[in-house]
Amino acid sequence: MTLWFVFALMTVAAVFAVLWPLSRSRPSGTGGSETVVYKDQLAEIDRDLASGIIAAAEADAARVEISRRLLAAADEGQREAAPQANLKLRRVAAILALIGLPLVAATLYLRLGAPQLGDFPLAGRSLVADASQPLVNLVAQVEAHLEKNPTDGRGWTVLAPVLSRLGRYDDAVRAYRNAINYAGDSAERRADLGEALMGTAGGVVTADAKAEFERAIALNADDPKGNYFLGLAAEQDGRKTDAAAIWQAMLAKAPADAPWRPLVQAALVRVGGVAAPALPDSAMAAAKDMNDTDRSAMIRGMVDRLATRLKQNGDDVEGWLRLVRAYLVMGERDKAMSALSDARQAVANDAERLRQLNEGLKNLGLDG
Amino acid sequence: MIAEAGHYALVLALGLALIQSTVPLLGARWRDAALMNVARSTALAQLLFVAMSFIALVTLHVTSDFSVVNVYENSHSLKPLIYKITGVWGNHEGSMLLWVSILALFGGLVAAFGNNLPLSLRAHVLAVQAWVAGAFYLFILMTSNPFLRIANPPIEGRDLNPILQDIGLAVHPPMLYLGYVGFSISFSFAVAALLEGRIDAAWARWVRPWTLMAWIFLTLGIAMGSYWAYYELGWGGWWFWDPVENASLMPWLAGTALLHSALVMEKRNALKVWTILLSILTFSLSLLGTFLVRSGVLTSVHAFATDPARGVFILLILCVFIGGSLSLFAWRASALKQGGLFAPISREGALVLNNLFLTVACATVLTGTLYPMAYEVLSSDKISVGAPFFQLTFGPVFVALLLAVPFGPLLAWKRGDLLGATQRLLAAGIAALIAIALVWAWTYGGATLAPLAIGLAVFVVMGALCDVAERIGLFRMPLSISLRRARGLPRAAWGTMFAHAGLGIALIGIVCETTGNTEYIGAMRPGDVVPIAGYQLKLDGLTPRPGPNFSETIAQFIVKRDGATVSTMTPSKRSFATRGMSTTEAALLTRGASQLYISLGDATADGAIAVRIYHKPLVLLIWWGPVLMAFGGLLSLSDRRLRVGAPKPAKAPRALQPAE
Known part of the structure; x- marks a missing residue:
């Protein structure tokens, strides 16, 4: 309500600015004229002459010239008609201000503005994590917090794996190092650091990474991640038998329900260590077992199925958002954009769904 | 409410501009004083509303209201306050709003202080101002609206381009716009x-x-x-x-x-x-x-x-x-009357x-x-x-x-005497020749054109001084009379001297900077010493430091001359996480009008860091020149006297040089 009251006040002030001069019968300040300037110039010549800046002969020449201009200006002034009041025109102007101004302002504003939205100054907003927020924002918040409190080991511990998953390996390496510094050393953290270092090298177990895995093993000889990647390092070095030996030792010591068992078994098959035992859970194994190409093919298949389903029934706003997000994650911005416009068309007739869609898209960081 | 009020104020300013662009013209056509005076009050009201709108946008940036697209895209809650404010015009939409604010300010000034103008001239001027303003309001509202909203505001903004996060942004664009818009x-x-x-x-x-x-x-x-x-x-x-x-x-x-x-x-x-x-x-x-x-x-x-x-x-x-x-x-x-002859x-x-x-x-x-x-x-x-x-x-x-x-x-007005002027410039010419000879001897084997350019610059500076000396009769009359005449000389004449001398000063700086530069580009490790232009620069060490919305690496250089420590210089490299960009903060050490300049490059894997070190002789003159020119302009502006160009009579004996 206050907003509309403020708008009304502003409009009244604007209208008043137009009406005020119209309402005055004798307008103040009829204005200057050229003759004043020339008279001042004549006076200026006298002053210059008195202070010795110009000589008498030049002063005379200047006086003649300026007097000529003064006469011309005075003539001009007399020929001009005196100001007169034109009541009809004034009324037109008043009507223009009273009706036209508010009309133009209201029409334009209602088309462009968003009067239903209040203010959202940052100080007044709760900083509670909101499920609908993009991950990137949450990460930025944690990073901002750590920027101010760089010794918060728990914060680094939470942030590091997220950065790793986002593919920001360089930052993840820094975060893991800080976590080790401030939250204490452990086999898991060393192994995770090694994995992040591998990420920066595009999946190759570099000397740095290997050193971290070895530190992990030194802290805990049974650390699965450390052992697995040391095996991988051996495989990448071409020492397949060493790799097989490491992995076989892992499997021998591991509990039967260890979640990483299928992965190691698959690796073992790859280096031709031994025939793999039958897989306990074929579906899970399938996913773990695949190499990158196969896995992305499987994901692509799922995304394509979603896209086909949405083409047949486009009412599912959540589905559309999932599809757009999936394309963005796969790095296919063009497809994401075309899915976005398909989505708009599909829900165009339903204002409520359209609104949901737009809000969702904004959360994805796409401008509505 | 702040965002919407600012938005509505801008719309109202457009409405007022539309009235201001038509009604005063009708008034001037039918010679109605009241209608012509509408221009005045609407110009002032326009200034009021645009100022409201601008203040609203500044407030939104300061409070980090990310429900406004413009704030979300160009601000960050951790930015220092000064950059939150300058960030308002660090982007397209905000800078256009600054542009119209300044336009409205000038319109308001004409309305408020234009009492000496004839009524119809003032009405016409303000109407034309309103055409320009109206076009820009429409442009802003239709294509570059800074007040568009996001219904579900994100919690953090995308930050301002790091290069713009500098005190320069606080001064440079407003100055430039005051200049651009002033010509309106x-x-x-x-x-x-x-x-x-x-x-x-x-x-x-x-x-x-x-x-x-x-x-x-x-x-x-x-x-x-x-x-x-x-x-x-x-x-x-x-x-x-x-x-x-x-x-x-x-x-x-x-x-x-x-x-x-x-x-x-x-x-x-x-x-x-x-x-x-x-x-x-x-x-x-x-x-x-x-x-x-x-x-x-x-x-x-x-x-x-x-x-x-x-x-x-x-x-x-x-x-x-x-x-x-x-x-x-x-x-x-073609309808305008032609002017005087000369x-x-x-x-x-x-x-x-x-x-x-x-x-x-x-x-x-x-x-x-x-x-x-x-x-x-x-x-x-x-x-x-x-x-x-x-x-x-x-x-x-x-x-x-x-x-x-x-x-x-x-030269005199209307008909001048070139020979006489040349004679009076003799002193400046001689000074220029001496300067050329000196520079030539000093930089023997250097750039050929440099001594000539310096000579030209000296000629301009000395010429400006000669002019004033001539007017006050320095060395031709007793000193007391000269001083009295110097006091009586219009400030505009002094302004001319400063502005013209500023040109020469800037030219000296330009020539020295382009021909006398010494530079060192290479990698340095902590402890390394580089000699440059008589100084020894030692890289003392590299330290990381967190900033409000960036982290930076600072390098400490110790500057020595003839074994004595002159100063320390700390160039740095800042990296901004939000935009994933980094900037170089050069370190400058001013010695007289010359400067030492260090900027950092990338660190190499073995702990060394790439650096560029320059010694720039007299480089500051490049900017002192324009400052001097502006000062001359200011002097001239402060001179409220009327200007009369007294013509030289056709056959008068040579008299005192006519002044302003």
């Missing part, structure tokens, strides 16, 4: 004169303070921008002949020409039509400059493709205002020569800036026109201009 006043006066079909010496008297004010701000704005580029970009260069820089130089050249031709008009009632044309051209170039920077019209033709609505709107504004005012000029200029060799003649050189210089810059774009459109090949082109075209024209500068003020 002389444009409005010119169009008003064409509409009224009347122009005389009084017109120039009324326009003078506005043109001068705009010119001062533009001079300072360009100098500030150049210094900012010098220390922020980390290359040590101060002028790149970049289209964006050229865009600000062109209105300056045209504006300088306008300043001088308006002088002739005010004092001698001559060059009237030419002055009107210059007013129109200057503002047209200002408009072009505004859009060059904000939309990339020239740097990339493709900017139009990314946002066609904006591009088309910009083209439309440029066509209507530039094309419209020039057509009006072509149609009405001999070719006279002060008027010298000022015509000045105008000629300045407009030719401006035309070469315009060609060099527009040609690559025209070429790209026609042949779809990209070419770039760089420094060599400008040095070959702009350079000679400016050298000729500088040679002529000292002669102008020494």
Whole structure:
């Protein structure tokens, strides 16, 4: 309500600015004229002459010239008609201000503005994590917090794996190092650091990474991640038998329900260590077992199925958002954009769904 | 509510501009004083509403209200307060709002202080201002609205471009815009004169303070921008002949020409039509400059493709205002009365020569800036026109201009005496020759042109001093009389001296910087020492430090000269996480007018860091020159006396030199 009251006040002030001069019968300040300037110039010549800046002969020449201009200006002034009041025109102007101004302002504003939205100054907003927020924002918040409190080991511990998953390996390496510094050393953290270092090298177990895995093993000889990647390092070095030996030792010591068992078994098959035992859970194994190409093919298949389903029934706003997000994650911005416009068309007739869609898209960081 | 109130205030300002652009014209046509006075109150109300709107946007940025798209895209909650404020005009939408705010400010000033103007002239001027303002309000509301909202605001913004997070942004754009927009006043006066079909010496008297004010701000704005580029970009260069820089130089050249031709008009009632044309051209170039920077019209033709609505709107504004005012000029200029006569060799003649050189210089810059774009459109090949082109075209024209500068003020109005002026410049000429000989001997084997350029600069500076010495009769009369005359000399004469001397000073800086530079580029490890221009610089160590919204690596250099420690310098490299960008903070050490300059490059794997170290002799003169010029302008602006150009009588014996 206050907003509309403020708008009304502003409009009244604007209208008043137009009406005020119209309402005055004798307008103040009829204005200057050229003759004043020339008279001042004549006076200026006298002053210059008195202070010795110009000589008498030049002063005379200047006086003649300026007097000529003064006469011309005075003539001009007399020929001009005196100001007169034109009541009809004034009324037109008043009507223009009273009706036209508010009309133009209201029409334009209602088309462009968003009067239903209040203010959202940052100080007044709760900083509670909101499920609908993009991950990137949450990460930025944690990073901002750590920027101010760089010794918060728990914060680094939470942030590091997220950065790793986002593919920001360089930052993840820094975060893991800080976590080790401030939250204490452990086999898991060393192994995770090694994995992040591998990420920066595009999946190759570099000397740095290997050193971290070895530190992990030194802290805990049974650390699965450390052992697995040391095996991988051996495989990448071409020492397949060493790799097989490491992995076989892992499997021998591991509990039967260890979640990483299928992965190691698959690796073992790859280096031709031994025939793999039958897989306990074929579906899970399938996913773990695949190499990158196969896995992305499987994901692509799922995304394509979603896209086909949405083409047949486009009412599912959540589905559309999932599809757009999936394309963005796969790095296919063009497809994401075309899915976005398909989505708009599909829900165009339903204002409520359209609104949901737009809000969702904004959360994805796409401008509505 | 702040965002919406600001938005509505802008809409209301548009409504007022529409009324202001029509009603006063009707009033002037039917000679109704009340209708003409509407221009005044609406201009003031417009100023009120635009100021509200601008303050609203600043408030939104300061409180980090990310429900406003403009704030979300260009701000960050952790930014220091000063950059939250300057970030308002660090982006397209906000800077356009600053532009119209300044336009409204100038309109308001004319309305408030234009009491000495004839009623109908003031009505016409304010109506033309309102046309420009109306077009810009529409442009902002339709294509670049800073008040658009997000229903579900994100919790953090995308941050401002790190290069812009500098104190330079607080000063440079507002100054430049005050200059650009200030010329809108002389444009409005010119169009008003064409509409009224009347122009005389009084017109120039009324326009003078506005043109001068705009010119001062533009001079300072360009100098500030150049210094900012010098220390922020980390290359040590101060002028790149970049289209964006050229865009600000062109209105300056045209504006300088306008300043001088308006002088002739005010004092001698001559060059009237030419002055009107210059007013129109200057503002047209200002408009072009505004859009060059904000939309990339020239740097990339493709900017139009990314946002066609904006591009088309910009083209439309440029066509209507530039094309419209020039057509009006072509149609009405012949109706204007011609002005007074003068001999070719006279002060008027010298000022015509000045105008000629300045407009030719401006035309070469315009060609060099527009040609690559025209070429790209026609042949779809990209070419770039760089420094060599400008040095070959702009350079000679400016050298000729500088040679002529000292002669102008020494010639009499109407009919001058070139021989006499030359005699009076003898001292300046001798000083220049001595300077050439000294520099030649000192830098023997160096650049050939450098001593000549220094000589030219000395000639300009000494010529400016000669002029004042001549006027107060220094060394010709007893000192007490000279002092009395110096006190009586109009401040405008002192202003001329400072402005002309500033030109020479800047030239000395430019020549020294381009020919006397010493540099070291290489990798350094902590403990390394580099000798440069008599200084020893030791890299003491590298330390990381967190900033508010960035983290930086600082390098400490210890500067020694002849074994004694002079100072320490701490250049740094900042990296901004939000935008994933890094900036170089160069360290500058000023010694007199010379500077040592260190900027950091990337760190190498083995702990060394790439550094560029420059010693730039007398580099600061490049910016002291313009500051001096602006100071001269300020002196002249403060001189409220009327200007009379007393003509030299045809056959008078040689008398005292006529002054202002």
